[in-house]
Amino acid sequence: MxxxxxxxxxxxxxxxxxxxxxxxxxxxxxxxxxxxxxxxxxxxxxxxxxxxxxxxxxxxxxxxxxxxxxxxxxxxxxxxxxxxxxxxxxxxxxxxxxxxxxxxxxxxxxxxxxxxxxxxxxxxxxxFFGGAQLMVRKELGITSASELGGGTVCVAAGTTIERIVADHLKAENVEHTMVSFEKTAEVIGAYKAGRCDAYAAWGPSIAVLLANQFEDADAHVILSDKLSAEPxxxxxxxxxxxxxxxxxxxxxxxxxxxxxxxxxxxxxxxxxxxxxxxxxxxxxxxxxxxxxxxxxxxxxxxxxxxxxxxxxxxxxxxxxxxxxxxxxxxxxxxxxxxxxxxxxxx
Structure with a gap:
């Protein structure tokens, strides 16, 4: 001491x-x-x-x-x-x-x-303030959440992100499949492995993730849709x-x-x-x-x-x-x- x-x-x-x-x-x-x-x-x-x-x-x-x-x-x-x-x-x-x-x-x-x-x-x-956002691979050519029809979205279970994304896509009449995982690492792994078309998370955490965990960060894009403003x-x-x-x-x-x-x-x-x-x-x-x-x-x-x-x-x-x-x-x-x-x- x-x-x-x-x-x-x-x-x-x-x-x-x-x-x-x-x-x-x-x-x-x-x-x-x-x-x-x-x-x-x-x-x-x-x-x-x-x-x-x-x-x-x-x-x-x-x-x-x-x-x-x-x-x-x-x-x-x-x-x-x-x-x-x-x-x-x-x-x-x-x-x-x-x-x-x-x-x-x-x-x-x-x-x-x-x-x-x-x-x-x-x-x-x-x-802290941040909102739910979606990340996709650039090669998909998706520029908005409304273009995710028929796609799969990976998300962490037990978070507000799960509900916010589901509500937004429902309001946009976008048919999708939501796949949830208990651990953040499992969500990231599933997205990297191509098991889902979009990764749903808190905007600031996606930015941090791209800077730290993706060697091909330029191959991915965070969609401009801000689905929430969360305190x-x-x-x-x-x-x-x-x-x-x-x-x-x-x-x-x-x-x-x-x-x-x-x-x-x-x-x-x-x-x-x-x-x-x-x-x-x-x-x-x-x-x-x-x-x-x-x-x-x-x-x-x-x-x-x-x-x-x-x-x-x-x-x-x-x-x-x-x-x-x-x-x-x-x-x-x-x-x-x-x-x-x-x-x-x-």
Whole structure:
């Protein structure tokens, strides 16, 4: 344990033993369970979902969603390594959450009405936006989803993509056969083997896939049809509002830090000399950031020091610092042409 993590651990212990935030801790059963266990249980993937939840050549988890889990771990436990990533298929993630096998699902998960009202889930503020799209081989000469008549579409089971694509093709009166697979790798393998005419997936993931998994990337084309505009959010069990608050403000703090220019490189300087009251509140210089959540006031500062702000996390996993070079587009700040914004930090 480094010296920095040593004093963070001491602060975590002190917050748990003091009267600060006592009512919030008592009311959030999930937070209490995580603190007593000493480990945060996050959703992983049964394989790699490149750029978001993947395993590197050292058998280590990485990706945007993994880093968000690590950020939440710092916020709660003061150490990004005090988490366990539980490998789950798309279909397994919600039963695992409902049964308590994971504390939170941060895994490219779309916020839908059915999941919100029928599965007993609650969602965080969105942290990513993307829509369902289709990829085909250029040699087929297909330029639109409406031209897929009689074709076969491969898709991952248990995802919103399955329903969205089926609904769109039905509305277009396109006869097709949908073939679903449990693992993302199986979907990709089936498409590469020519078992299907189209590969249906989330647009950003298709772009990442082409950049990483296809030696003949130029032989394929992503159709311009955007079948949905899907908000991606963390999923939690209903009934623990204080836990939802913690996850929401973890995400908000990362985005707010980017907006305010607070980075892993300058966070200590910003703490010593806050340029404005909002930065002072965010970094725990002024009290209140932690007490209202049942955490220590310095949790956001520690999280940014360890993980960076949202831009830093995006860049190393999906952007210019990654193999994928995926432009942020909609996933930029509202002030930079995107749609990401946060609640007011008062």
């Amino acid at each position: 480094t010296m920095k993590r040593g004093w963070i651990a001491a602060a975590v212990a002190a917050a748990g033993l003091s009267g600060i935030g006592t009512s919030a801790i008592a009311e959030s059963e999930t937070l209490k369970t995580v603190q007593e266990r000493g480990t945060l249980l996050c959703s992983g993937h049964n394989g790699s979902y490149f750029g978001f939840v993947e395993v590197n050549d050292k058998n280590e988890w990485k990706g945007l969603d993994i880093d968000l889990c690590r950020a939440l771990t710092v916020a709660i436990l003061g150490d990004p390594d005090k988490n366990q990533i539980v490998p789950l298929s798309w279909a397994q993630r919600f039963p695992a959450l409902q049964s308590g096998d994971v504390d939170v699902v941060i895994k490219a998960t779309g916020w839908t009405m059915g999941r919100d009202t029928e599965l007993g889930l609650q969602f965080s503020i969105p942290y 991606i959010a963390a999923a939690m069990r209903q009934g623990d509002e204080d836990w939802v608050d913690i996850v929401n403000w973890m995400l908000a703090a990362l985005i707010k830090a980017e907006e305010l220019g607070v980075t892993s490189a300058n966070v200590e300087e910003m703490t010593a000399n806050p340029p404005n009251p909002t930065v002072a509140r965010l970094l725990g210089v002024d009290a209140g950031m932690g007490e209202r959540l049942g955490l220590r006031d310095t949790w956001a500062r520690e999280m940014i020091a360890e993980m960076g702000n949202f831009a830093e996390i995006y860049d190393r996993n999906l952007g210019e610092g990654s193999p994928y070079k995926l432009a942020r587009g909609l996933n930029n700040l509202w002030s930079n042409g995107g749609v990401l914004y946060t609640p007011i930090l008062d």
